Amino acid sequence: MPAPAHPHSATLTLANGLRVILHAAPHLQRCAAVVRVAAGSHDAPLAWPGLAHFLEHLLFLGTERFPTGEGLMTYVQRHGGQVNASTRERITEFFFELPVPNVAQGLERLADMLARPRLALDDQLREREVLQAEFVAWSRDAKAQQQVALLEGVANGHPLRDFHAGNRDSLPVETEAFQQALRAFHAQFYQSGQMTLSLAGPQPLDELQALAHRFGEIIPTGSGHPQAAPPALMDGQPQAYRHVAGQQLHHVIACNAPRETLEFLCTWLNNPAPGGLLAELQAQGMATALHASVLYHFAGQALLDIDFTLNQPGESVTPVEALLHDWLSFFAHSDWTPLREEFARLTVRQRQVQGALALARNDSEALSDHSIAALHTLLDSLQLPAAKHTWQRPPDNPFLRPSDTEPRAGLIRGQTSAHRGLRTFAQDRSRGRREASALTFISQAVPTDRQEGALYLNWRFDSPAPSGLEGALHVLSENARQAGLALTFETTGHDWRISMVGLHALMPKVLEALAQSLTQAHPTPDTTPPPLAIRALLKALPAYCAETTAERPHQPASWHTARWHGLGIGLPATCEALIKTAAAGLPGQPAGIERQPRDLNGQCVWHAVKTDASEAALLLFCPTPSLSLADEAAWRLLVHRVQGPFYQRLRVEQQIGYAVFSGIRQINGQTGLLFGVQSPHLSLDEIVQHLHRFLAQVPTLIERDTDLGNTALAQQFNVDTLPTSQAAELLWHAHLAGHPSDYLERLQQHLYACTYADLQHAAQHLKDAVGGWLWVANGAPSTDLWTVKG
Template identity: 70%
Template sequence: MPAPAHPHHLHLTLTNGLRVSLRHAPRLKRCAAVLRVAAGSHDVSLAWPGLAHFLEHLLFLGTERFPASEGLMAYVQRHGGEINASTRERTTDFFFELPVATFANGLERLADMLTHPRLAIEDQLREREVLHAEFVAWSQDAKAQQQVALLKGLAADHPLCGFHAGNRDSLPVEREAFQQALREFHAHFYQSGQMTLSLAGPQSLDELQALAQQFSEALASGPLHPQTEPPALMRGAAHAYQHAANHHQHHVIACDVPREALDFLCIWLNASAPGGLLAELKARKLASALQASVLYHFAGQALLDIDITLGAKGDSATQIEALLHDWLSFFVQSDWTPLREEFALLNARQQQIQGALALARNDSEDLSEQGVAALKRLLDSLHLPLCEHTWQLPPNNPFLRPPVKEERAGLIRGQTSAHRGLRTFAQDRSRGRRDVSALTFSQALAEDTDEGALYLQWRFDCAVPAGLENALQPLRENARQAGIELSFETLANDWRVKMVGLHEPMPAVVEALALNLSQSGEPPSPFTQTPMIAIRALLKALPAYCVGTGVGPSETPASWTTARWQGLGAGLPTTCAAAIKTATARLPGQPVTIEYTPQNLDGQRLWHEVKTESSEAALLLFCPTPTSSLDDEAAWRLLAHLLQGPFYQRLRVELQIGYAVFSGIRQINGQTGLLFGVQSPSASLAGIIEHLQTFLAQLPALIDNSADLGNQPLAEQLTAQALPIAQAADLLWHAHMSGHSSGYLEQLQALIQTRTREDLQHAARQLNDTAGGWRCVANGPPCEGFWQTAG
């Protein structure tokens, strides 16, 4: 493995007061910008709740120089990037990621929209309805309302207890007083002295600084206006309270401790290793999960929430509190030196592997001496009892350090030189299994970087064994800390494991995965999950409906003995691939090449109903390509690229039928299709379907009236050199399941470049004629028409 490529970091303040943070990381393929305004929802006058969030929305609606169709959001989407914004209590963030060649144009648009918003009344009236729809969804969201209830234990006059979401009543756009407040808030806070710009990319620090300087010159200049400090979090001498609701017990602590010190404490509180707090709570059936996090941090005020998901036992609050305090007593008396070293390794590893956007947003720091002192003062102030239980600190993460090399090459653990050349039956069987071509390694991605990807997919004779993901959560967390995103997905009778990140720890992670899967015992109880908003619930349900494994139901439980698996590695050097191949010999199941045949809808319109917590209408429409040919995929990808902006503009901005509106290409087990999604607080499912059909009927005119179809920008996004490893590997995995050749990316790119207007018109006709079928997943019964109810 090459030497760790940690990013070079530079902080500076420009002459107009703009604070700049630059990170140069040569491994990155894209650039990212995060613009933070030191102003948030708590900085707004009590007369206008939601004004800060409202302004954030308005800034995306275009300027005189860059109308909405040419603004930052449309530009980023057109070039395959990421974009979003967030209004917090005391900050507002705008962030995007783009390819290197288009990054400067993105910064130009960001500066213009921050400095010269139109703020037209007609735009405000439309956008207020969008905020009101978000407010309605927020008021129905279980997690959001649990947070509101949790904060009621604070002092009533603290802004955290106030209403800041914004809705139709709190944003009186028609009143001049509101307009004046909106303009004054923008003028006061949206200027250089109030902003921090963070850039991350492969460019040199000098190049990044030049981009930051050019950006700053387009901003309105102004000084830093200190934000008003909030009142005390809690009254009197109180500094903690408990809140119990919905099978959760929260221990909330108000304190004055640096953020990195609280993050340090949370790491060890959340550890699931034997001898820790969570392990003991589980052993006593008092809790099934524990999540410590920082809810709020500003101006010397911090709020720590220790959220414990209650277990099978009933009234156990007193026992849980006693164990929590006992563990904290043990922790404060422990030697923190090895923990601080581990914490520094964790921070360094994240910076080593994070993408451009995550790296630009990363403000984590190592634990300072001041942080240590503040954390110990906090723990001392809790007047903890003497530790009675025998606790253990979690062991070092085994994946954070290079594996120890065997001193005697060729010997198996436990053998001496006298055993050299002897093999067991199990080893012979493993050797044979490793030679099976079920595990292949793609050469489509360069192997000279630190990162790679590995996909493993099992097929069972019946439903996937229960509890797999829960049992693997500790492994998942250790892998994440070591630079590997480990994810799991169940698709009917198939179960997929995906690893993306640093390739050096991957063989060890595969070894640990095999060990975990081979261990017998009762699967752990599923975690209590907070209900998702409707559209997310539908997205989670969609893949299972699209997968046809050809396996019927079975009364017998799924067995690893008869399970079959195959895998694909990408971007992995030869030595790593060999180590992974050795490790996979220990995986349960039989390695074989599995055939994946997408379900052919034969032009049908199938409707799947999914029950969700929300009463709002939510719908996904998945339209597979008529065939699995690359010609069809290229044309439909270009069509999706062309219609993404207009679809959002029409349904979200002009018609305002929903706040969750999106479209794009989606691949499910190798099947490519166009996906449309809408969640609406006002429209019915029938109304959404009607709007979708009306939009699709207008595609021929959209294609004819488009001066540029976008062939070149889309083709450039799909090169192995431009794609982040996670996206490139995902494309290769789906191509592998579809039976495409190893030159899939190059062939797809070439076909996209040569697609004509006539090709797009043909694809639009196929889409409207449901040549590949339509699959609708919604939270209500089928609409009238040609829909067939499906399971």
Template identity: 70%
Template sequence: MPAPAHPHSPHLTLANGLRVSLQHAPRLKRCAAVLRVAAGSHDVLLAWPGLAHFLEHLLFLGTERFPTDEGLMAYVQRHGGQVNASTRERTTDFFFELPVATFAGGLERLVDILTHPRLTLEDQLREREVLHAEYVAWAQDAKAQQQVALLEGLAADHPLRGFHAGNRDSLPVERETFQQALRDFHAQFYQSGQMTLSLAGPLPLEELEALAQRFSEQLTSGPLRPQSAPPALMQGQTQRYQHIADDHLHHVVTCNAPREALEFLCTWLNAPAPGGLLAELKTRQLGSALQASVLYHFAGQAVLDIDFTLNNPAGSATQVEAMLHDWLSFFAHSDWAALREEFALLAARQQQTLGALALARHDSEALSEQAVIALKRLLDTLHLPPSGHTWQLPPNNPFLRPPVKEERAGLIRGQTSAHRGLRTFAQDRSRGRREVSALAFSQAVAADSDEGALYLQWQSAPSGLESAVQSLRENARQAGVDVSYECLGSHELVKVVGLQEPIPAVLEVLAQSLSEPHAAPAASPPMIAIRTLLKALPACCTSTMPEPASWAIAHWQGLALGFSAAHEAAIKTAAARLPGQPASLTPVAPPLSGQRIWHEVHTDSTEAALLLFCPAPSQSLADEAAWRLLGHLLQGPFYQRLRVELQIGYAVFSGIRQINGQTGLLLGVQSPSVSLEGIADHLHTFLQQLPTLIDSLDDLGNQALAQQFSAQTLPNTQAAELLWHAHLAGHPSGYLAHLRTYIQTCTREALQLAAQQLNDAAGGWRCVANGPRLPTLWQTAG
């Protein structure tokens, strides 16, 4: 293997042509791998649409060395990681994230599926039905069809206009010519010269490099084969066009600018600050949203979509287009120095906060001088007239910079700056105990990282909380803080999770925002049925529904985790300004005691979708441990049975879900072909087979599951989520260690008892579905 250009260089090309990117991030607790194949849907022969996507699916069906139950997907799920793949126009990605100790095993399985796929006819026939189900859903999905219509302005012979989803008709697996094409595609592209491996995690660079080298030695070697260049995006000199659909106006621009230049432009086009394009649209009551994004980028071709959500597209399209051109003209002639500095801060903060998998997938480049020149050239080619409106560039994001330290009054004579910090902290702690007694600071997450988590829950709060969160979410996200809102019936939850440094300032802005009037929150974009049900599930599990409320009668409580002493003091100061009265809230879900409750929720999709939530029979750690072990054991078999063998749906999942401190097993299915009654029958049959499954296992998986709750492997954000629910359930601060012990010592007899309790609905069952209650077993929610 050739030596890198620099001993700490993160980019290598190995002897067999495999390109490698290595990222050492000591702050992480997990490792991730992304394997990119330089081949995608547009590289397939026109005779076989969907072949690339089909092959991606087939690779997960096991190999001779690692059968399905020992393959990559089962292995990653067993160790509490995440795994997936994605086929795009000119690339196919395979990616997973695992605890450090199990990472090498994931790489072994990944390289094996890439080089030794099984590709049996039986597997292909079965998996083709899965792709066909996805195709049916895609054909019925309004958003997907809008995307197809949007691209109709491009040249007819460009592959972006083609069909690439794959279905029964386009994947004739029974024909030898198709089989030869499948083998040829795999042989041509699934080899070292066509691949890039990205590894990220806390391991030293030397260890990551050794893993990459071991991976490369097992790959099929081959040369880099340049992908064929696509035809022109548009005919003649035309570069752009408009597309109007429903309440959306799309301004589509084709160009050859670098991706980082277009991302720079999109960042400032999308900025909601006063004086910008979106703010002016809202002021003139022409529109409510603007989203500019890069739809496609390959071989010097790019498609930029500027999507306006308008109040009256047909009547205002011309006016909005003129405003867009005027803003672009203003932007083209502005001084970008401050914006470039801000953009660099955004990129640096993103690099600082990405998890292992996101870091491994992150391939954006810094904004170079060449990219700036290319963007200016692009704007020049639009031949825009001089701007006639007084626009403003967006101000700096206040959360991206350290807060300005203010001098505090009331210091003792002779006190030094060092004393000032200690005295102020003591004063803040004293004030915090009086004013925000319901805000607890947990030491269960060590304060030795840059991350912290703050949970705030209100009861009887007036409307405006969700809008306040939406108004600051983007600036907070750019600064490395995720702010989210969740409705829990009469309770509302705000989570503030991410870098410690900006969180006090984010909390200050939230507190100030809540004292101001807010418009109704922006409508959520359409979601597939199963996602709509997941969003509705928490409210279905609460004992009370929203009532008329005001800040005068509102109460709130909170939990902060992982903060240093200085940030703890700042959070207490900001929390003292939150509206409502601090109080200890105990949002207890109503006991179901064997009841099976059915909640009907409307969804946009007509496909049958169903969630089954089965709470543990009690809040005890013994019951929670047994329930978690059950969820751990059935995840693989549940997916194998319903998704692979029965093929009843493409959205099939199971796992443990916690809602307001209540732990439950969650099963979900969305199917284009099976009714709600059919799905419910399949779930019931599967759960009845759990005792047999448990008896058949040599290893219950206690140790593998317990390891996922170790402080060495559990990311702080996941630990914080677990501890928040433990706080609501009244568990002690040592919850994680106790839970780990209970999981390690859970016996086969205890697991069989839990399976029986699950089937008897000892803790109750809740079904959330997009259809009316089934006549047997179930009763309608009150």
């Protein structure tokens, strides 16, 4: 397998003290910027809990130079990028990703909002209500409260035990004392000595450095301000504790170890291969899942959380912890040399294949001898008994190393070139028919000189598709992910789909392993905690958009009668040939699958989904009136215009909920406008009324501007600037909808050609539900306005 390209990195400090990290990676299609401010929720004054998070919110509300409509959030969304921020214990992070031509403008807006926020009182009063809504949601979220309970094992007086969320009571913005504290916090920490700028993109290092200098010229100059060291994590011995909640057992270890040390340990704790801890727990029926992670790390203090999902609530945790200690003892006395080599290969590969934003956010350090010594010290401090169980060292990831010999295209397994003539004409003809009907390649739609590609495989069963196969394929998907190929699984009605996106050189080998695993895979129960209500609805939505929904099966789904087809995108010819060979081993019958998205016939249909949440949550999916590219272009432009007003009205002004969003969504090839709301205080009927009022006003929101936004939106579909994963997802849904392989170019043409009349026409169609309205909610409506289905 050809080795992926290495990014070139550099670190420098500008004259004003701003630290800069640069990653030049020619394989990237976009550029990303990350600013880390060395100040977080634990650095805020004790009198004003939540002040740091509150300030993060305020910074997005515009400056004198870039008002809200021209600020970073709007600019990034206009150009099809992504933007966000997060406030953690001792770090606040701001980040965005954009096409290369737009990065300079994005950086200018980011620097201006960090350096010159308005901090207007009216903005603060409105934004405090946003934090209040988040606080209410946080206080009702079971997972968030479990996290609070988990940290109760930390010593009293440590800031991890304190309240930092921020709400109306903790943020008295009307008082002068609070205003002084807010501005003092900004002046103290939001300056060059407290910031690190990380840039990653396809540009050469000198161009990235020039962008960093322009950013640094706007940031106020200052010196580093040491963050106060926290008190001890735990009092005395032991330095570990347990927390049990339902099926979750958390074994928490407080230690003083570098982050890279703990990441090394977590890698092998989490390894699902046979002979490891998770495999043994599953074999003995003690636990179904294990996830080790670093909960907290600052100033030499760290919390390592080893989270077990028990088979049943209330089971004894003593045997589980005994196995954990036994494995840790085995690990402590193992030869780490091969594990260090494998970890180094993994670290290098991740940097080679990460997208721009992930690469810019990657602050992991190399595993040094000091890190290894720290791990020995940590394990020794646990005073582990001698291992009794027979454990196995995790095997090397088979996808991280190139094969000694790559199979040649066109040969049957076990043949060499000398056997080529032994293949009969009937074999070639039969194989050609099967491949033509089952596998389609549209490599010309995405440049094949990239190291990434995509492969989609879809099976259709006679009965509802089996669920839980991803659990049985966990080892394979984890090995592939580590090596640079992401596998995702989706069950929709009678269809089961797997997508592979990433290094195309890995696909034949992973596909071969998948073919060997599928018929032997047995579905496993889903042990993940119940998601937020709105996320549960998003998971259920595709089944209701399918032409058939999953009814009760008359017989179990069978691979023998299943039909499958696939689509390869951005793959070189040599890779296509190897994929065809590997695909011959897939279960089921290769065949084209006819599909027709669900036609609502202009009807309003309601589906109720049971969730564990008491809060009202609702999705509204509005499909385009037809599958034509003209309709799709008009609706994409419509969403481009109304997305901002929807959020502004329902989220900011009316404060109807904390999960309020809208956007274009493609489901099984069907394009539509998706609205989502979860509210802590409104009923479903009240949310529906808000949506009705907004949709009725959509035609009036479309003003006759000189610039409709066509150009900015059309440029988002330029294949040369689209990351392969995004381009592939668009092309897959275009394939499902029956569009040709030049879909992206045709969509751009339709977007450029859209007129104000087309936009008004689309707005009226949306308002009148010409394509139908599909409601999915965690309850039933109280009126008979819609056809209600359970």
